[in-house]
Amino acid sequence: MQGSQPLVMDALRESTKELHADTEGHQFQKQLGSGTVRKDLYVKYLGQLYLMHKHLADLLPHAAANDARIAAVLAPYHSDLSAVVGDLGYFDASTDSVVPLTATAALLDTMDELAKHSPVSLLGQLYVLEGSTNGAKFMAKTLRKGLNLPEERGAKYFDRYGDLQRERWTNFKATMNAQGFSQSEIDALVVEAKRMFQTFFEIGCELETC
Numbered sequence: 688m689q690g691s692q693p694l695v696m697d698a699l700r701e702s703t704k705e706l707h708a709d710t711e712g713h714q715f716q717k718q719l720g721s722g723t724v725r726k727d728l729y730v731k732y733l734g735q736l737y738l739m740h741k742h743l744a745d746l747l748p749h750a751a752a753n754d755a756r757i758a759a760v761l762a763p764y765h766s767d768l769s770a771v772v773g774d775l776g777y778f779d780a781s782t783d784s785v786v787p788l789t790a791t792a793a794l795l796d797t798m799d800e801l802a803k804h805s806p807v808s809l810l811g812q813l814y815v816l817e818g819s820t821n822g823a824k825f826m827a828k829t830l831r832k833g834l835n836l837p838e839e840r841g842a843k844y845f846d847r848y849g850d851l852q853r854e855r856w857t858n859f860k861a862t863m864n865a866q867g868f869s870q871s872e873i874d875a876l877v878v879e880a881k882r883m884f885q886t887f888f889e890i891g892c893e894l895e896t897c
Contacts, residue, residue: 693873694864695863695864695866695868695873695876696814696860696863696864698873698876698877699811699814699873699876699877699880702877702880702881703815703877703880703881703884706881706884706885706888707884709884709888710884710885710887710888710891713887713888713891713892714891714895715728715732715890715891715892715894715895716887716891719732719826719830720825720826720829721829721833722829722830722831722832722833722834723833724830724833724834726778726834728894729830729834730775730778730780731788731894732890732894733771733774733775733778733780733844734775734780734782734785734786735785735787735788735791735890736771736844737768737771737772737775737782737785738785738787738791738795739791739794739795739812739816740768740771740816741768741782742795742798743765743798743809743812743813743816744765744766744768746798746799746801746802746806746809747761747765747766747809747813748761748766749802749806750802750806750807750809753806754806754807756807756866756867756868757806757807757809757810759862759865759866760810760813760859760862760863760866762855762858764848764855765813765817767847770843770844770847771843771844771847773839773840773843774840774841774842774843774844776840777836777837777840777841778841788889788890788893788894789889789893790886790889790890790892790893791886791890793886794812794882794883794886797879797882798812801879805875807868807872807875807876808872808875808876808878808879809879810863810876810879811875811876811877811878811879811880811882811883812879812880812882812883814859814863814876814880814883815880815883815884815887816883817855817856817859818856820847820848820852820855820856821852821856823844823845823846824845824846824852826842826845827842827843827845827846830842830845
């Protein structure tokens with residue numbers, strides 16, 4: 688605790704617990720986790736992941752240049768898109784041809800607004816993307832088996848940090864907690880983390896209708 692204020696990572700975890708569970712319980716996410724997802728829908732999903740990461744990677748460096756706290760949290764590997772680009776390439780899918788789903792497009796628009804008016808809130812969205820690496824290593828294994836993928840392509844995104852995953856997540860948490868965000872900033876970070884979970888849920892719903 689910092690006085691009577693909770694650590695930001697505790698606030699993010701506790702405030703998003705229900706949405707996190709709802710998202711993981713979605714039928715599409717279950718199919719991903721079991722490796723039974725349709726290949727065409729999987730490729731569309733990879734495309735949405737690419738758009739999210741690409742947009743954050745474009746916006747965060749400028750935000751970091753104007754806020755030392757963002758700069759402290761942001762690491763070079765947060766902008767490394769090689770894993771998801773390589774996965775798309777394995778399926779002969781070009782990043783230029785990726786079309787955002789309705790939920791993804793709304794998220795990208797929100798990112799643009801945050802970059803203008805509340806850049807630090809972008810870290811709430813980054814929190815969800817980074818936190819997803821905790822269970823994704825297992826998902827990578829089931830996807831490789833279910834979709835008959837090679838070790839290094841097709842599902843690399845889900846194990847993009849390899850043996851460094853635990854270290855990087857531990858560092859992310861410690862660095863976030865060290866920044867001394869105000870309560871209003873923590874509240875804004877929570878809003879954006881919830882938005883990201885909700886977006887994943889809505890993407891699953893959209894893909895189910897394809």
